[in-house]
Amino acid sequence: MSSIHLPVRIEFGLDSSITIGSEFRSLKCSKVMVVSDKGVINAGLLDKILKSLADAKVESVLYDNVVPDPDVKCVEQARDFYISERCDGILAVGGGSSIDTAKAAGALITNSEPIVSMGGMGKVKNPLPPLIAIPTTCGTGSEVTNVTVVTDEYHFKVPIISPYLIPKVAVLDPNLLTSLPPSLVAATGMDALTHAIEALTNKLENWYADMCAIKAIEMIGKAIRPAAAGGNVKALSEMLYASTLAGISFTLSRLGLVHAMSHPISGFAGVPHGVANAILLPYVMSFNLVGNPEGYALVAKALGIVGRSGVLETAKAGVEEVIGLNHQLGIPKSFKDVGVKENLFPQMITDTFKSGNVAINPRRVSEKDVEIIYQASFAGD
Ligand code: NAD
Structure with missing residues (x-):
């Protein structure tokens, strides 16, 4: 059994974000809450977007208190702001933190339950106000996914999953990524690669998702280094497109052990999502290989590996390729390097x-397995 439900229009192109005013006009919105964060604003990314809204006679107010790994307070504040300003539409401009805040605030606006009570699948009962997302990182794919992640008071990252969380329109404007520093291109790009690899190799079967995942892995394998080197709009365009494809793939086919283990790392130790995924990815791939060697061989081939004898050898070469990518991109080698403390392991x-995502991981996993992977990725072995 598999299903394809993607109720989102995707607009891709240089300067596509400056058509945003007419997008909201056609949605019959007259006052839009723009959700973003200080980094995006300081990079000057909102200027042309706000002008486009004003030119189309769509009023806008700015909620700019988004924090990384948005928590309950952040998304409730955004909801309260929307209501007090009497808005009738939401525009998210930023990385996954801004888009997820916009989605969660939207769910709170039309649903009476607390946000964490909507955790899990299918608990958002009513559709959100009109929501458009403009991603400015090349990682999460949140502009097309059916999920928002909100950190609760116990540092647990609660995934809220519903088709209502898929934005009406995703506007992909590669120009907005030119201000991303190399470290963020690298970390968010490795996040997108992780999405595609987990969606392709986990236990769920969905051919459409696999097709998107393979294309995303191919594009990221070729574009991530030149994109992170800076000044290459073509490579950034490919990374942006690939991260959206990877988002489609995991919306249809979900994820695996990397995400199950990286969310506690971010929730408890504040390690950025992309960095946590990138550090864990080769360790989890090595562990998972025997669970789905054919799947990991496909990953390796999509990354450009050729000429290995046998499926397992090809799959292993894919893991080496990911280790090499992390190294070349300057991703920290271990969780020790980014300040994670070992005493957090039991709770993590x-x-x-x-x-x-544990149940659909390609290989059955025990608590001992997870402990060994955390320890190895802590030490950087
Ligand atoms: P982010 O949104 O937290 O942004 C990271 C930093 O990059 C911020 O300081 C921001 O100001 C800055 N930034 C963003 N765009 C910039 C630009 N163009 N130029 C300069 N600076 C820029 O990072 P992220 O990795 O995109 O998002 C991570 C969040 O997304 C996590 O909370 C994670 O759980 C969530 N997530 C959601 C989904 C989903 O489908 N909903 C999927 C994966 C991850």
Whole structure:
């Protein structure tokens, strides 16, 4: 059984974000809450977008208190702001943190339950106000996904999953990525690669998702280094497109152990999502290989590996390729390097098993396995 439900229009192109005013006009919105963060604003990314809204006679107010790994307070504040300003539409401009804040605030506006009570699948009962997303990183794919992630008071990253969370329109404007520093291109790009690899290799079968995932892996494998080197709009365009494809793939086919283990790392130790995924990815791939060697061989081939004898050898070469990518992109080698403390492991192991992505991981996984992977990725072995 598999299903394809993608109720989002995707607009891609240089300067596509400056058509945003007419997008909201056609949605019959007259006052839009723009959700973003200080980094995006300081990079000057909102100027032309706000002008486009004003030119189309769409009023806008700015909610700019988005924090990384948005928490309950952040998304409730955004909801309260929308209501007090009597808005009738939402525009998210930023990375996954801004888009997820906009989605969660939207869910709170039309649903009476607390946000964490909507955690899991299918608990958002009513559609959101009209929501358009403009991503400015090349990672999360949140502009097309059916999920928002909100950190609760216990540092647990609660995934809220519903087709209502898919934005009406995703506007992909590669020009907005030119201000991204190399470290963010690298980290968010490795996040997108992780999405595609997990969606392709986990236990769920969805050919459309696989097709998007393979294309995303191919594009990221070729574009991530030149994009992170700076000044290459073509490579950034490819990364942006690929991260959206990867988002489609995991919306249809979900994820795996990397995400189950990286969410506690971000929730407890504040390691950025992309960095946490990038550090864990080769360790989890190595562990998972025997669970789905054919799937990981496909990953390797999409990354450009040729000429290995046998499926397992090809799959292993894919892991080496990912290790090499992390190294060339300057991703920290271990969790020790980014300030994670070993005494957090017991709680992180417990939280890993709260994720639905463990059950669909290509290889059965025990608490001991997770502990070994955390320890190895802590030490950088
Ligand atoms: P982010 O949104 O947290 O942004 C990271 C930093 O990059 C911020 O300081 C921001 O100001 C800055 N930034 C963003 N765009 C910039 C630009 N063009 N120029 C300069 N600076 C820029 O990072 P992210 O990795 O995109 O998002 C991570 C969040 O997304 C996490 O909370 C994660 O859980 C969530 N996520 C959501 C989904 C989903 O489908 N909903 C999927 C994966 C991750």
